[in-house]
Structure formats: C-alpha cells, structure tokens
Amino acid sequence: MDLPARVVEYLQNEFLAQARPFCFLIDQNYRLIECWGHSEWCGLRGIKPGVDMREPAPFLVGISVTDSQRFEFLEMPGQAFVNAHVIPDSGQCYVVLLDARQEHASTQSKQQSVNELRLMHARQHKLIARQRDLISELVETKSELDHHRREAERISANKSRFIAMMSHEFRTPLASIINYADLAREEGTSSNDVQKSIETIARSAKHLTSLVEVVLDDASLDAGQVELVEHDFDLVSLLNDMAAMMAPMAAEKGLSFATYIDPDVPNLIYADEVRLRQILINLMGNAVKFTLDGGVKLTATYNDGRLVVTVSDTGPGISIEDQERVFQAFERGAGGRLHSQRSHTRDGRGRWTYRECADTVATQ
Amino acid sequence: MTRVTSKVCVVGDFAVGKTSVVERFVTNQFSEKYLSTVGVKIDTKEIDFPAPSGFIYVADGTRPDTLTAIEHLHSQITEKYGAAAFVLLINKRDLMHDWTVSDEYLDALSKSYGNVYRTSAKTGDDVEQAITRLAELIIDNDMRGA
Structure with a gap:
C-alpha cells in the first residue's frame, strides 16, 4: 500500500530534524555551484559559489566526482561528524552531508571500551609471560642452589671422612712412639734395642711431621695460599x-x-x-x-x-x-x-x- | 614551486598512535589521553613538497602483533594500489624499555621495507623526519611516473 501523504510528511520531517542534511552541488573541478540546507553545524558556513570545495571539505581530495560513493563518520571542520554521500549527475556532482554526531559518539564510546579492554588484555598477557619467565628463573636458581647444597654436603662428608682417616693415620705412629719410648725406658733393655727404639721413634716422628704437612698443605691449597x-x-x-x-x-x-x-x-x-x-x-x-x-x-x-x-x-x-x-x-x-x-x-x-x-x- | 595537494593515508592497528603521530606533525602537540578514532579523521598541513599520494604505516614497538598487522596491511595496499610510497613508523620510542621487538627483527624489517623509523609522537622524535622522507619518496615516484 502507499503510505498516506501525512505519514510520509511526518517521516520526512523526522528525518530532516535528525539528519539535518546539507547538500551542495559541485562541478568536475570541485567548484561549488549551489547549496541547500543549514551549513553551520558541519563547519561549512559562508561558502560561496565558485569556491574549490576541497578547501573547506578536504575529504574531497582525490575523490572521483563521477562515481557514487558513501563515507561514514567523516570528521568535518569543527569536529562535526557526518555521513557523506557523493552522487554524480550529468557531469556535476551532488554531495549530501548527514549529521552523524550522535551515532558517532555512541560508536566511539563502544569502540573506546573495546579497545581499552584489548589493550588491558595485551598488558595482562605480557605480565603473565613475564611471570612465567620469572618462575622459570626461580626454578633454575633453586635447582642451582640444590646442586650447590648437595655439593657442599658431599664436601663436608668427605672432610669428615678425611678427619676420621687422619685420626687413624696419626694414631699409628703415635702409638709406635709411645710403645718404643716405653720399651727404651724399661730396665733391662739392651743398648742395642734402645738404639733401635730411638731410630723407630725418630722415623715415626718424621712420618707424623709429614702427615701434619699434608694436612696443612691441603688446607692451604684449598685456600689458594700455597x-x-x-x-x-x-x-x-x-x-x-x-x-x-x-x-x-x-x-x-x-x-x-x-x-x-x-x-x-x-x-x-x-x-x-x-x-x-x-x-x-x-x-x-x-x-x-x-x-x-x-x-x-x-x-x-x-x-x-x-x-x-x-x-x-x-x-x-x-x-x-x-x-x-x-x-x-x-x-x-x-x-x-x-x-x-x-x-x-x-x-x-x-x-x-x-x-x-x-x-x-x-x-x- | 607548483602547489599540489596530496592525500596521505595513515594506517596501522588500533592504539598504535596514528592520531598522535599526525597531531604531532600537524600541530606539534601530544595528548596522553587515549581517544579511539572512529571513521575518517582528516588533518591538513602544508609542506614544501608537491606530491601525489602515499602511506604512513604506524606500529607500536611495545606490541609485536601490530607489526604483523602492518605486514598484512602492506600486502593488501600494494595489491590494491600498487607500489605506493610509504614509510614505516615504529612508534612509542619513549617506551623503548618496554619494547618486545628485537633489534635483529627491526634491522631485518629495515632491510626488507626500507625507511623504517623509531618514532615517538609523545616526544616528537623522528616524526618530522619520517614524514618529510615520505614526501621525498612521493616526489621521486611522481617524477619517475612523469
């Protein structure tokens, strides 16, 4: 059915109130021929026929005036956002600008939220990656520390064994010295046996000296002091x-x-x-x-x-x-x-x- | 000198600093506040070079995925518009301590693309130089075309 004229008129008025269309006609050199509607809101106030419209409306630079085109959310002078329609007609071109400020503000707000969320997400990813790296480093450090601890325990055990062994090494010549000294002091020991005892004591004493030197040498070598x-x-x-x-x-x-x-x-x-x-x-x-x-x-x-x-x-x-x-x-x-x-x-x-x-x- | 008006397209992933780079170049200003651009924002500045069109690719040094996006955009643009003049700006040089792209990768990129600049819209570092270089490239292309 055809809409009644009253409804059509209502819709037209509604559209005009919301879109506040501004239309201008240009020639193939972008020169203004004439225009219709209010131009203040879209920053084109005071344009006169003959002006190159690429100056006040720079989006026209490089735009073909022989092809129908539509641009959404074009920012015009004065931060007015428009939806622009380029409509060629018999060697000339109509350009219709519709007010898109409200729609732009709404879309911009949504996109802003989405982008900020994506940026936050990217930052979180980066932080998580850094945390992973830090955890890996911690695990590696702990492993090294464990290794050093085991090594220290092993060296400590070795030193304990060494001390135990040295105790044994020392006791043998000491016992020899004591025994032969006792023998030499005993009454009735022949002078020959006394002489042999003294020689044995001397050898054992030398051996003890050498053992002491070994221990001191090891300690000094470990300290890098030899x-x-x-x-x-x-x-x-x-x-x-x-x-x-x-x-x-x-x-x-x-x-x-x-x-x-x-x-x-x-x-x-x-x-x-x-x-x-x-x-x-x-x-x-x-x-x-x-x-x-x-x-x-x-x-x-x-x-x-x-x-x-x-x-x-x-x-x-x-x-x-x-x-x-x-x-x-x-x-x-x-x-x-x-x-x-x-x-x-x-x-x-x-x-x-x-x-x-x-x-x-x-x-x- | 003949005055030629030229249109240069700035492309890149979201929040890499496209608006800020242009703002720095045109008005020499910078805003810390991030305001997402929706639609087509047109800024104009007169420079002493006549030129046809070119592209400014902008990526964010702290987000390697924005460089991957540039690679895709570049191949799409080349396919659609041919070998147009372009420069590549790795932006946010003031946050270089937070960059996750390696120097080796950037060197390889420089060899592959040529005219790669590490820029900061915040401090203005290399913005003017990069865009002036684009103008030179556009002239060269224009003269070769002529």
Missing part, C-alpha cells in the same frame, strides 16, 4: 733419604723395595724441597700401605731437561674413573686409597705444576 719455596738442594741425597725411610716400612710388610736413580739425574736441582719430600712420602707411603704382595720401586730419570720421579708398585692401582678425581681434595679411590696429596713435577723453568705427573701416578 707459595713454593724454591732453592738449590741435593736431589740424589733426598731420594736416598726417602729410600732409607721407606725400605724398613716395606720390609715390615714383607715387600721388596728398590731404587733406581738414572746417572743423568743432576745432583743439584732448583725446586721446593719440602713439597717434593711430601709428595714422595705420600706416594711411597700409599704404595707400601696398599701393596700386599710384591714390592715398591722408586725411579728417577732425566730427559730433555725434564725430571721424572716415578713410584711404582704391585698394588691394586687406581681405576680410570678415580684417576680423574685424584687431584681433588679429600678424595679416595673406590679401593680406599688416599690421594689428597698433590703430585708435582718440574717444568723447564723451575716452576712446579700440578697434574703433570698424573700419568706417573696412574702407573702405580
């Missing part, structure tokens, strides 16, 4: 002393003890005599201690400016795995053999370095 005291001394004499000290201990266990000093070995060398003595006491002491049958041999050779002192024995030896731990403090091999002592050899410039005699140790 300083080598080097001077010229008679190496052959030192080796002979060592042999004289160890031979009776080996004999007591029924082991053979042999010494070979290569004729090329120099008599005088420049090194730390005390350290070298310690090393040899420990190496030979362990060799005697852990060898049940056979014997122990002390060998010294000298080639191309390198002195190599080897202590070999027919004992159980050190497993491949334990050889890696030989130079760690307070470590024993699986067989219980103590290797807390450091082994040294000498390089061509008279400096003592660790590890270089690892191969020699491994051959024991």
